[in-house]
Amino acid sequence: DGGITQSPKYLFRKEGQNVTLSCEQNLNHDAMYWYRQDPGQGLRLIYYSQIVNDFQKGDIAEGYSVSREKKESFPLTVTSAQKNPTAFYLCASTLELAGGPNNEQFFGPGTRLTVL
Amino acid sequence: AQSVTQLGSHVSVSEGALVLLRCNYSSSVPPYLFWYVQYPNQGLQLLLKYTSAATLVKGINGFEAEFKKSETSFHLTKPSAHMSDAAEYFCAVRAPKGSARQLTFGSGTQLTVLP
Numbered sequence: 001d002g003g004i005t006q007s008p009k010y011l012f013r014k015e016g017q018n019v020t021l022s023c024e025q026n027l028n029h030d031a032m033y034w035y036r037q038d039p040g041q042g043l044r045l046i047y048y049s050q051i052v053n054d055f056q057k058g059d060i061a062e063g064y065s066v067s068r069e070k071k072e073s074f075p076l077t078v079t080s081a082q083k084n085p086t087a088f089y090l091c092a093s094t095l096e097l098a099g100g101p102n103n104e105q106f107f108g109p110g111t112r113l114t115v116l
Numbered sequence: 117a118q119s120v121t122q123l124g125s126h127v128s129v130s131e132g133a134l135v136l137l138r139c140n141y142s143s144s145v146p147p148y149l150f151w152y153v154q155y156p157n158q159g160l161q162l163l164l165k166y167t168s169a170a171t172l173v174k175g176i177n178g179f180e181a182e183f184k185k186s187e188t189s190f191h192l193t194k195p196s197a198h199m200s201d202a203a204e205y206f207c208a209v210r211a212p213k214g215s216a217r218q219l220t221f222g223s224g225t226q227l228t229v230l231p
Binding site for chain 1 (some may be wrong): 125150160168169211217218220221223
């Protein structure tokens, strides 16, 4: 079955540590996205990538970094510079970055990060 | 720029009752509109979408939504609630010619279904 996988499902981190969240898709989609979800705030875009070796900051990129070395993979690193990293992180993908009526986003199951 | 407002962060209905979740949008151009559902600790799943075709859109799990330009609304309805409908629902908006990264989400409505 085609889809998006995220691992781990739950992640605990001590303050001051970097941590990397995994996102893999087998949908053959070009574009991938990382969102942060906080209670009562909807989803906010962290980073997105249109193609391998290219990525752009979203609305709340400070304290985060990404890489896109393979089409299937788009890992997110939450650095120690992120002041409030405890949140639910969602990875998504679309066939392409361009608009269009059938280019909706598909989401992974998410990773819940808790900073102790 | 586009935005959506979901009225009511929490909605409770009895099993078998009508479900009505409200979404109003703001957009300088006729937008594309989406409803997503999220079950606890899971990702978002697309329920339905409006992309400038029929104004009454039918989706999965018996949900439907009607695009009303005059009211700038895209409310989500289901005639009879089921216990399995309990989840959080997000309305989202995007400009038709905007890139897929420009999807803007509302703050969500938590639906509780009472037995």
